[in-house]
Structure formats: C-alpha cells, structure tokens
Amino acid sequence: MTNLSMDATQLAKLPSTIISVYDLLADTALEIPQYQRPYKWTGKHINQLFADIAIHKDKSAYRLGTIVFHREGEKKNIVDGQQRTISLLLAARALIQRCKAQALESDDLQERLIALEPLMVDPCFTSEISQKNIHSNYLEVARIVSRADFTEAHIDFFLHKCQVVAVELADVSEAFQFFDSQNARGRDLEPHDLLKAYHLREFSPRDEHLKVATVARWERTKTQELAKLFAQYLYRIRSWSKGASARYFSKDDSDLFKGVNLDTVASYPYVEQLRIAHHFVDHYNGQYERKIDTREMAFPFHLDQIIINGRRFFELISHYQNEVARISAKSWNEHERGGESALDGFAPRIMKVLDNYPAKTRTGDRYVRAMFDCLLIYYIDKFGHAELSRAIEKIFIWAYSLRLQMQVVQLASMDNYVLANNLFRLIKDATRPADVINQPLKSLTSSNSTKTEAIEALFREMKYRE
Incomplete structure (x- = not known):
C-alpha cells in the first residue's frame, strides 16, 4: 500500500481473529x-491488569x-502489543512456577500449563530498562498469582x-501503518481518548441504550478542547x-479519573453515598411527574469526588465543560449569575484587569492565570457564589503574588x-466560605515583575503591597 494512512473501510477489511x-x-511462531x-x-x-481481570472474571x-x-517467513513479529504480550508471558511463567510448587486440583489445567512452558517465546533483552522492569x-x-484469593x-x-484481537499482515510497512492508524496517527493516544x-x-448494561448519544456528545467536542479541559x-x-x-497530564495519570463501577464494586461503606445519589437522581428524573413539571435533577458532581465509572463519568465531563466555559466568560458584571448579584468590592476590577492587562499572554502570566482560574473554579464548585467577591479578592492575591515576586514564571514555578x-487543600x-476568606496572606515588600503595573496597583489599593 502506498497511501499514508488507512481509512475505516480498509481497516475493517484487514484479517483479524480473536484468540485466547x-x-x-x-504460538511457537x-x-x-x-x-x-x-x-x-x-x-x-x-x-491494574489483574484488578481488571478480577472485576470481569x-x-x-x-x-x-x-x-x-508482521508475518516474516515462519515468524510472526509483534509490531504492536509488545508491552501487553511480555506481561502476559511473565504471568504465565509465574503460574507455571506456582503449579510446579503445588499441583493444581484440576489435572487438565495443570497439564495445559506444564505443556505451555516449552512453547512460549523466550526473548532476549539487551536494554537495561527492559531487564529491570521484567525482573520487578x-x-x-x-x-x-500466588495469593490464596487467586483461585x-x-x-x-x-x-x-x-x-486479544490478533491482526496479521504480510507487509511490514502495512503493519506499521495499521499500528499508526490504531493509535490516532501516532504512537500514543491522548489520555482523554483512553479514558x-x-x-x-x-x-x-442498563445504560447501553445511552452509549450512542454519549459518544456523539463527546465527539462533538474538539479534541483540543477536551485535552485542555483535562490538562x-x-x-x-x-x-x-x-x-x-x-x-504534565499523561496517560500514566489517567487513573486519577477512574473510580468505581456501582454494578461490580463491593458494598463498602464509602460507596453507599455514591450509590444512593446515583439511584435517587435516576429515580427522580424517571418519575411520571417530570413529564408534567419538566424538572430535572442534576447529579451533584464535585471536582474531587470519587468517580462513578461509565455514564456518570461522561456526565461529569459535560458538567465541567459547561462550568469552565461559564467561569471563563467575560460577563461577571453584566448580569446576575446563578441567582447571585453582580460582583462588588475589588472583584469587578480584578476580573477586568486580568482580562485586559498587556502582558497577560506571556507564558508565565498564563501559568499564573491558570492557577487563579483553577482555584476559583474549585471554590465555586464547593461553595457556589457565596461570598464570591471576597473569594476572588483572596484568590487574586494568592495567585498573583507569584507573578510579582518572580521575573520569570515557569511551569515548575507554578x-x-x-x-x-x-489553598486547594484549604x-x-x-466547611464554610469564611474558612477560605479569612486565611491570612503575606504582603509584598517588592516586585520583580515587569509589565504588570495594573496588577501591582491593585495590590497597593488592597494593602498587600508595602
């Protein structure tokens, strides 16, 4: 094949089999x-692999x-799936050692494991990284596999x-081409795609009928927007x-957005509040009265909550897409937001300055604004618009103290x-807005920043710049 990428039709025609x-x-080849x-x-x-196996057993x-x-003579070279295959080989060898040390009750299973040992590939690795990881x-x-609960x-x-789905191709370039197509034109999928x-x-299974609409909503969002929302x-x-x-948000951090499956998790005490909220919201929204009053109860999501896997995860992401968009909008003073009156005190000027001061697009200034936005979003997620103006003032001083103290702000600095x-831990x-608003912050005695005169002027007026 000479084209640079495979389309979905070509991918569907490729030979594949499902094997245990x-x-x-x-497979000795x-x-x-x-x-x-x-x-x-x-x-x-x-x-994680064996935890998943235990869940789905x-x-x-x-x-x-x-x-x-990639088929090369009598050999079948692995082009994609090496990491998983080596891990499966290690697991099989550990199981063989277990049944050698203590025979299994099932003679058939014992015999099959022993018969597997001489058939398995025994690759040689020169890389010290490979050798270390294989050993550990x-x-x-x-x-x-030696634990009693691994039956x-x-x-x-x-x-x-x-x-596994086994795809065998005779042309090595075609094999790598398929590999690239499977990985979204690159070796690594975005973390949000993996999630x-x-x-x-x-x-x-009760939510299967919602999958199509869920995927459609997700796909309507540009991948850059999803990447930004997560990262x-x-x-x-x-x-x-x-x-x-x-x-840096990478696929190694994706576990941060995996939680519990309410259909399979044990009835631990901590799960009960999730289970109650999950089923109550569905029950309320499913009652016939909702067809009359057209009300709908939203699930009470929180940014630091335990994730409920499946449908609720997609609802959570949709919820925070809307929240981030609303908090990022430049409309704080134009109308009432969430039933609360417009901002007062220094808050309106803070928002105006942050949206308009000349140096706001510098890399360091964007890092500081990201700190500000994240803490503001977290506060609103916890307390809504209660004492919001005072919270904005506190968050502004906390975040932009870094900008005024440092000439260069890097990612590590932030x-x-x-x-x-x-203050995120705070x-x-x-338990109440006052716990945040009454947190004392230090005044600045000097400034090392440039092109931030408007910010420094606000610090002086607010008595945080001596």
Whole structure:
C-alpha cells in the first residue's frame, strides 16, 4: 500500500481473529523483534491488569486489546502489543512456577500449563530498562498469582477467557501503518481518548441504550478542547487538592479519573453515598411527574469526588465543560449569575484587569492565570457564589503574588508555588466560605515583575503591597 494512512473501510477489511491468551502464548511462531522499544510496563500496570481481570472474571470473555503481527517467513513479529504480550508471558511463567510448587486440583489445567512452558517465546533483552522492569514485574505478578484469593477459576479465566484481537499482515510497512492508524496517527493516544474507551467499557448494561448519544456528545467536542479541559483544569485541581504535583497530564495519570463501577464494586461503606445519589437522581428524573413539571435533577458532581465509572463519568465531563466555559466568560458584571448579584468590592476590577492587562499572554502570566482560574473554579464548585467577591479578592492575591515576586514564571514555578502555599487543600477541608476568606496572606515588600503595573496597583489599593 502506498497511501499514508488507512481509512475505516480498509481497516475493517484487514484479517483479524480473536484468540485466547493461552493460544497467543502457545504460538511457537511468536517473535519480539529487536527493533521494538524497551519494555516499560511497571508494577502499577501489572496490578491494574489483574484488578481488571478480577472485576470481569464472571463474564464469558474479556478482551485485552489488539496485537498486530508482521508475518516474516515462519515468524510472526509483534509490531504492536509488545508491552501487553511480555506481561502476559511473565504471568504465565509465574503460574507455571506456582503449579510446579503445588499441583493444581484440576489435572487438565495443570497439564495445559506444564505443556505451555516449552512453547512460549523466550526473548532476549539487551536494554537495561527492559531487564529491570521484567525482573520487578515478574516478582509483582508472582505475588499476585500466588495469593490464596487467586483461585484456579482465576487461572482458567486468565488463560482461556481473556482474549486479544490478533491482526496479521504480510507487509511490514502495512503493519506499521495499521499500528499508526490504531493509535490516532501516532504512537500514543491522548489520555482523554483512553479514558473514553475505559468508561465506555464500564457502562452498566442498563445504560447501553445511552452509549450512542454519549459518544456523539463527546465527539462533538474538539479534541483540543477536551485535552485542555483535562490538562489545564480537571487534572490540576484533582492533583493539587490531594497535595500532589500537576505539571504534565499523561496517560500514566489517567487513573486519577477512574473510580468505581456501582454494578461490580463491593458494598463498602464509602460507596453507599455514591450509590444512593446515583439511584435517587435516576429515580427522580424517571418519575411520571417530570413529564408534567419538566424538572430535572442534576447529579451533584464535585471536582474531587470519587468517580462513578461509565455514564456518570461522561456526565461529569459535560458538567465541567459547561462550568469552565461559564467561569471563563467575560460577563461577571453584566448580569446576575446563578441567582447571585453582580460582583462588588475589588472583584469587578480584578476580573477586568486580568482580562485586559498587556502582558497577560506571556507564558508565565498564563501559568499564573491558570492557577487563579483553577482555584476559583474549585471554590465555586464547593461553595457556589457565596461570598464570591471576597473569594476572588483572596484568590487574586494568592495567585498573583507569584507573578510579582518572580521575573520569570515557569511551569515548575507554578507547581511548586501551589504545593508550598496550597489553598486547594484549604478549600478541600473547608466547611464554610469564611474558612477560605479569612486565611491570612503575606504582603509584598517588592516586585520583580515587569509589565504588570495594573496588577501591582491593585495590590497597593488592597494593602498587600508595602
């Protein structure tokens, strides 16, 4: 093929089969070529894989993803899926060691595991990164499969009901082309795309009829807007409120937006309030009276809440898309917002200055504005518009003290400042607006910033610049 990318029709015509993990690992033609990148899965990935397997163990089958092969003579080189395949190999070897140490009750399962050992590929890795991760991950998976709660039913499910989609192509360029197409014209999917796929799998069977509309709403949003929503707002707020660093949002951080599946999670005490809210909102909105009064109750989302997987995740993202858009709008003084009167005190001037001072587009100034916006969004998410003008004043002084103190503000500067002066934690623990508004802040004795005269003038008027 000579075209640079495959369209959906071409992808659908490619040869693929669904095979079990056992059949994948028992394929003696399997090869992991030397040109593959180092093995970088960590213990976190291993634990997540087996946690997912435990959740889905009662299903008739569980799909682990796609493996792309390039056929070269008698060999089947893995083009995509190397990380997953190596991890499955490690798990199988740990299971074989377990059944050698103590025979399984099922003779058939015992025999199949022992018969698998000589069939499996035994790749050689020269990379120190690969060697280190393989060693530590083998120990991690050995701990998991040697536990008493990892039963023979789990072993059978892992080997025979966990599956992969195997795509085999004869042309190596076509194989890599398919690999690129599968990964959205690049090796790494955006974190929000991975979260979309994860939460679609987590849909309750009762909500299956809502999937099409849910995906349509998601797809109507430009990917750049979703990336910004997650990276600039949701990721930072959730991380900073936990006291954790929040510089770059990557796929390794996607677990921050995974929570509980109410259909499969155990009845832990902490889950009950989520379960009650979830079902009550659905019950209220489903009553026949709603057809008369046309009222609809929104789910009470919070930025630092435990995520409810599936439909509620997509509703949460839609909710905060709207909230961020509303808070970012330059209309604070034009009308009443949320039933509250327009801003007063210094707040109207603060918002006007931040939207208009000449240096606002500099990189450092954008970082500081991001701090301001995130904390303001978090405050409104917690307390609504109660004492909002006073909160804006406090948040302004907190955020822009960094701008006036530093000549150059970098991403690390912003992150370090938040963690050292963490008002996100203050809001998280607060029970009333006064807990935030009455927090004392230091005055500045000097300024190292340039082109921020309007901001410095506000600091003087507000008695925060000596």
